[in-house]
Amino acid sequence: MIRVSSTIALRRIAAAAVALALAAAPARAEEFINILTGGTSGVYYPMGVALSKIYADKIPGARPSVQATKASVENLNLLQQGKGEIAFTLGDSLIAAWKGDEEAGFKAPLKKLRGVSAVYPNFIQIVAAKDSGIRTLADLKGKRLSVGAPKSGTELNAREILKAAGLSYKDLGKVEYLPFAESVELVKNRQLDATLQSAGLGVASIRDLAASVEIVVVSVPADVVAKAGPPFVAVSVPANTYTGQTQSVPTAAVVNYLVTHEGVKDETIYQMTKSMYENLDALAAAHAAGRGVKLESALDGMPVPLHAGAARYYKEKGLKLP
DSSP: OHHHHHHHHHHHHHHHHHHHHHHHSOOOOOEEEEEEOOOTTSSHHHHHHHHHHHHHHHSTTEEEEEEOOSOHHHHHHHHHTTOOSEEEEEHHHHHHHHHTOGGGTOSSOOTTEEEEEEEEEEEEEEEEEGGGTOOSGGGGTTSEEEOOSTTSHHHHHHHHHHHHTTOOGGGSSEEEOOOHHHHHHHHHTTSOSEEEEEEOTTOHHHHHHHHHSOEEEEOOOHHHHHHHOTTOEEEEEOTTSSTTOOSOEEEEEEEEEEEEETTSOHHHHHHHHHHHHTTHHHHHHHOGGGGGOOGGGTTTTOOSOBOHHHHHHHHHTTOOOO
8 A cells, every 4th residue: 555655646746747847838929910901992901811810820829910001101111110020012112111212201211121022913903984084094184083092002103103104193183192992982972083003903992993883994005014114014904803894904013022020030930921822722712812922923023131031931942032
């Protein structure tokens, strides 16, 4: 009996020691990941929601959140201030931020920015109510146009495309600086003639507009795109992207990027990059634009230094780093 009691006592002591060790072991630190997107009626927001679900499911300890913003310019300034871990942005806005283009909304060069990945292209989509009489860029003269929130990525795109077409805001009858959903409501109510939206194909706001009124998707000819120059490239909005749009329409596009800042840990960005590329089907399911995210084009045209965590993942996958 003494031997049995001793064995039991030893087992109890061992069990207590294990329990104490587990209690003393530090719990896995929570990793807060704030994803900076855009307006809820655009493409950045649903893509950000999809990323947050991927991070929550695939990164141990991750606590992702999704923040709706005014998109590119605001996102980049917030990253520079450390008020976010990853953000969506247009390529031209990213270039302007790195240079410190004050007119574009950057008071100084944002040198803390680091690249994560090229994602999908934003299509410059100029959509007018059919009864406005607008059929070409020249027809915008004297008309009422929304160009996106002030100094947003969309608004910067609007300036460049209009300039390349020989137009300026002064040539328009009225300029409104409104997010996508608000722009669409004004077009529906005949308070605006057209809206310019820089977004992925099939953006919810334009789908809503096309379901409510007859629309015309205005062409941006290849020669205008060429005059605008990089980072714009010539593309087409495929036929039937929107209700009533029965033909393919030439336009311009700009690559979108996911960007972070130098203060985010290498391991965190590595896990964020890895989990995204291992779950591209979730992005495609969230929005049609997600089908444009491809590993082979992850580094295309990256205008800022790559974050070390993202670089580690791309090295593992055999990509040639810039």
